[in-house]
Amino acid sequence: MKKASILMIIGPLFLLGLYVLPLWNIMLGAPQYPEPLGMNIFIDGIKGVNEFDIQNIDGLNHYIGMRTLPKPEDMWEFSAFPIIIGVMVALGVLIGLLGFLGKVSYKWFLGWFVLMSILGVLGMYDFNAWMVDYGTNLDPNAIMKLTNEDGTPVSYKPPLFGHVKMLNFDVTSLPSTGAWLMFTGMMLTVVAFFIGKKAWQPKGGTHPAKPIKVKANDK
Template identity: 70%
Template sequence: MIIGSLLLLGLFKFPLWNIMLGAPQYPDPLGMNIYIQGIEGVEEFDLQNIDGLNHYIGMKTIPKPEDMWEFSVFPKVIIGMVILGVIIGSLGFFDRLSYKYFLGWFLLMSILGVLGMYDFNNWLTEYGSDLDPNAILKLNNPDGTPMTYKPPLIGHQKLLNFDVDSWPHIGGYLMFTGMVLTLIAFWLGRKFTLKKTTQ
């Protein structure tokens, strides 16, 4: 339980998510790494180049940390969950707390994760559809509606001549591993408690 909680601290070092854009004119794909504190380019000028491309189709520039409340709130939430998890794990280790609290932590973290993904998807939707009407390029779908450029929440998608891939990064996998460890801790605690009661 303690180790699983501490793995969340990896989110302060490693990206939570990664989005890559590849096209024939970009043999080296452009990419952005999304951290809980902000967005950085995979390479030095990637964000600048992505913003340059987005300008032609009327998309907003990639937000700075101060532009989104999430980048100030998410680190606090993660620190809170780490501290809570370590306290629960420590009390459970000294038999001062029921193993059921391990599952409670997991469920709370799952709810926060779902809310975070929902918020991330809303941001992607707004980012890809709230376009400047005075953009240089105005493209429409076959039915005449304005084309949107929402990157996929997860997976691969074709946007014009770009192949866009959106996947969890190291921080996301560390968080997932930590949550799995807390489930294992719950299972072990349950097994140990049942064994004690049958003796």
Template identity: 85%
Template sequence: MKKASILMILGPLFLLGLYFLPLWNIMLGAPQYPEPLGMNIHINGIRGVSEFDIQNIDGLNHYIGMRTLPKDEDMWEFSAFPIIVGGMVALGVFIGLLGFFKKLNYKWFWGWFILMSVLGALGMYDFNAWMVDYGTNLDPNAIMKLTNLDGTPISYKPPLLGHVKMLNFDVTSMPASGAWFMFVGMTLIFIAGYLGWKNSKSAPFLDTAE
């Protein structure tokens, strides 16, 4: 249980990467953009991959009537997410420490893992909903009003994950370094839960005596 608790303490610390590394990345390449435009989604806002990418993406988006990309203060998520992540880190480390001092058992580790997974899924859902809104809720006076073959307006929603061809642009959406740090942390916590569980099964009565 000692080993598992140490993992439980370390795991959440990987989430701290989200404070300075991007969670998600969307790249937009086109023949005219051999160096693609890109945006990094951080927990506290959207940043350009290169300095002027946001301005240039907005510049292109105005042709299809898309709203400009949100500033940090435009979305509640960008103030809530840092608090949620911070809270989860603190909670995780706290659970780990209590585990280390044998004040609670591995089920709390699972508990944290499930809570974080639910929050993550909600975050993804929210992110996707935002992209749907941005990609479909367009200015009716847009310069270019393009439709599918069936006459319905084209959606400019970027993919949540993977690549899609959108007019002249290749749009690729992938988890970024902050997310990979988070996945590593989550994996550690998963292992912590597993070790704790194995430990309790093999030597249920020795658990506290380890």
């Protein structure tokens, strides 16, 4: 159980990488840009891959009526996510320490993983909802107004995961280093659960005694 608890302590610590490394990356490539434009999405804001990428992306977006990319103060998520990650790291380490001291069972390890997974799914849902609004809620007075064949406005929503062709741009959206660190840390807690389950012995002793077989002719 102690080996499992150590893994449970280490796993959540991987999430600390999210404070310095990007969670997601979106790249935009086009013939007129020999070096693609890109933005790294952190838990507390958005930064350009290169020095002037954010300015160039905002300049392109202006022509088609998209809003400028949000600053940290423009979205509550950029204030809430660092707090949520900090709480989950502290909670995971605490569960690991309690497991090491024999105060909680291995089931708590899985509980942390499930809670973190739910928060991750909610975060992805929120991120996708923001991209839908960002790519479809366009300025009606934009310089360029492009429509589909049926007359509806063109959507400029970036993909949540993968690649899409958007006008003459190839847009790719993929998890970045921080997301992979988070995934690794979460998988360590799953490993800790299974190791802990194998090693777990309930309080009060050992496994129950095996029943004694008695032959029918024994008196």
